Amino acid sequence: MNGVHDLGGMHGMGPINPEPQEPMFHEAWERTVFGLFMTTFAGGHFNVDEFRHAIERMDPAHYLQSPYYAHWLHAMESLLVERSALTRQEIDGRMAQLAEAA
Amino acid sequence: MPDTHEDDIALRVRAIESLLIEKGLVQPAALAAIVETYETKIGPHNGAQVVARAWTDPAFKARLLSDATAAIAEMGFSGVQGEDMVVVENTPAVHNMVVCTLCSCYPWPTLGLPPNWYKSAPYRARAVIDPRGVLNEFGVDLPPDKEVRVWDSNAELRYLVLPERPPGTEGMDAAALAALVTRDAMIGTGTVAAGQGAAQ
Numbered sequence: 566m567n568g569v570h571d572l573g574g575m576h577g578m579g580p581i582n583p584e585p586q587e588p589m590f591h592e593a594w595e596r597t598v599f600g601l602f603m604t605t606f607a608g609g610h611f612n613v614d615e616f617r618h619a620i621e622r623m624d625p626a627h628y629l630q631s632p633y634y635a636h637w638l639h640a641m642e643s644l645l646v647e648r649s650a651l652t653r654q655e656i657d658g659r660m661a662q663l664a665e666a667a
Numbered sequence: 668m669p670d671t672h673e674d675d676i677a678l679r680v681r682a683i684e685s686l687l688i689e690k691g692l693v694q695p696a697a698l699a700a701i702v703e704t705y706e707t708k709i710g711p712h713n714g715a716q717v718v719a720r721a722w723t724d725p726a727f728k729a730r731l732l733s734d735a736t737a738a739i740a741e742m743g744f745s746g747v748q749g750e751d752m753v754v755v756e757n758t759p760a761v762h763n764m765v766v767c768t769l770c771s772c773y774p775w776p777t778l779g780l781p782p783n784w785y786k787s788a789p790y791r792a793r794a795v796i797d798p799r800g801v802l803n804e805f806g807v808d809l810p811p812d813k814e815v816r817v818w819d820s821n822a823e824l825r826y827l828v829l830p831e832r833p834p835g836t837e838g839m840d841a842a843a844l845a846a847l848v849t850r851d852a853m854i855g856t857g858t859v860a861a862g863q864g865a866a867q
Contacts, residue, residue: 573768573819575792581804583784583856589706591783594677597684599705599780600698608692613822617770633771633786635676642683651686659682 566618569625595634602637611644619643710779713744714827715848717777719841721754722832732756735827739777749776749825753818756829757855761814764802764855765826766794772820774827778853785854795819805856828855835861 572578590596606616619640620628628636645651687693717739721728731738735752739745752774755763767773768791773781784790793801798815802808809815818826830852836844851857 570769572788572791573766573794574796575788576796578789578792581784581787581789581793581801583782583805583851587782589780592673592677594673594680596702597680597698600702601680601684601687601693603701604693604698605687610692617822620770629788632673632676633783638676638680638683642679645683645687650690650692651683655686656679656682659686660678663678663681663685 566621568621569628570621598634598638602641610650616640705780711850714777714853715845717742718829718848719845721829722844723841744776746776749774751824754827754829757831761816762809763816763828764798765818765820767820768795772822774825777827807858828853830859833859833861
């Protein structure tokens with residue numbers, strides 16, 4: 566797929582800015598997403614190629630603007646919904662519930 | 668979606684996590700154990716041991732360069748995202764550097780999870796079109812006559828750079844050498860110096 570993820574050779578992306586002493590996860594949610602990916606992947610809900618393709622299906626502007634583990638979240642959520650493990654209604658409902666409780 | 672605010676993302680993650688646990692699709696204990704393994708056991712200290720052994724054991728080095736997957740498995744560093752490994756050797760004439768232009772492919776069993784810059788648009792875009800410029804940003808200044816080879820990883824194949832053993836380390840054993848080997852030297856965005864270290 567020839568999409569925005571195919572970044573090799575593109576100009577204008579700016580400096581790399583490696584972060585010294587970088588933590589493995591920058592936010593608690595990133596740690597959770599990694600764990601959820603590993604367990605749902607091990608559970609056979611999708612394979613690596615399907616997962617990467619689901620990242621490549623992201624809206625290009627969202628892809629470039631979102632943090633790395635948001636790509637994982639997007640791909641995992643898309644695949645779990647497409648395979649009927651979860652529904653959009655369930656996710657939206659639970660988000661509203663959690664926001665209310667906060 | 669798309670959520671761009673971190674709080675919204677965190678809320679979505681909590682919602683999905685709680686639903687998956689409720690439905691029995693994710694076991695919290697298994698999730699915690701997997702994450703902890705990556706936080707404590709799997710990381711560049713594994714790759715550093717492979718490099719140090721290659722520097723001190725010529726027969727191992729020959730096996731590593733001809734069938735890296737099998738040679739690395741001898742040391743017990745196999746598994747997800749390391750199923751098919753290739754080791755590329757730096758020499759006085761050649762410097763190797765690894766990227767994944769399409770995403771974030773990286774040899775997890777030997778290096779752990781990749782740093783953010785490796786997965787970022789600037790590194791992925793520029794590593795293949797301006798590798799010397801990228802290396803300068805990492806403080807690596809190669810002589811102009813040294814060839815630079817850039818290897819683009821993919822979902823099936825992962826690369827590990829075997830850095831040059833620094834001068835002044837002739838008397839050191841594998842354990843002492845491993846302490847000098849940095850993560851970036853095994854990606855190829857760094858080199859190993861006698862006084863430096865170490866892979867976390």
